Amino acid sequence: MRGKVLSFSDATGQGLISGDDGQRYSFSRADLMGGARSVAAGMAVDFEGSEGVAVSVYVIKSGIPDKNKWVAALLTFFFGIWGVHKFYLGKTNAGIIMLACGTIGWFLILPGLAVAFISFIELIIYLFKSEQQFHEDYVAGDKSWF
Template sequence: MRGKVLSYDDSLAQGLISGDDGMRYGFTRADLMGGARSVATGSTVDFEASDGRAVSVYVVSTGLSDKNKWVAALLTFFFGIWGVHKFYLGKNTAGVIMLVCGTVGWFLVIPGIAVALISFIELIIYLLKSEQQFHEDYVAGDRSWF
């Protein structure tokens, strides 16, 4: 049966799949097949239903969007003080705040320094997160800062 991963908590090693039949099935890391150790929310999976649980879960497509952490990191490095990486990730309010502080804010010095520091910290965070964590926090999730 096919389904979509509704959630997966890597620290608990368990998740929830919505099957094509409209039912929800729980699964654990041990149910993941094909060498997978984790699965992204929104991934399409193929699985067998057994006693209300999903077993033999194979990832068909990852569900990760075209928003890439490496592109976000490069945009942060080169254009971070203007918030270009925020616009790339769809966080427009945060992008406007950084754009204003990164341009007009330099006249007051403190806002300009603050956005430069924020963009540097975000660059480090983007590089340290896994692709799945990045996707869950900044693309699928509503996290705009750090």
């Protein structure tokens, strides 16, 4: 059966899947197959479910690769004041704001300094977040800033 991960806690190793049949299934890290050690909310999965428990949970690879936190960090380091990392993560509005402030904003000095500071803070955050937390916040989630 196919479904979508609703939640997963790395600390407890427990999660919840919403199946295509409308039921919810609990699962644990031991049920993850194919070498997966963790999943993020919103990931599509294939599993066997019975009595509210999912076993043999496989992550379904979509044709589109996930965004990588290291690529986002490098883009932030080299092109952060222009918001290139925001466009990479699909946060277009935030990217446009940073692009405007990072180009014409330097005429007023303060907007340019603000986006440089924001880029530096985001670089540090990207580097210290776990892969799962990065995915939950910036790829699957709707977080655009910090």
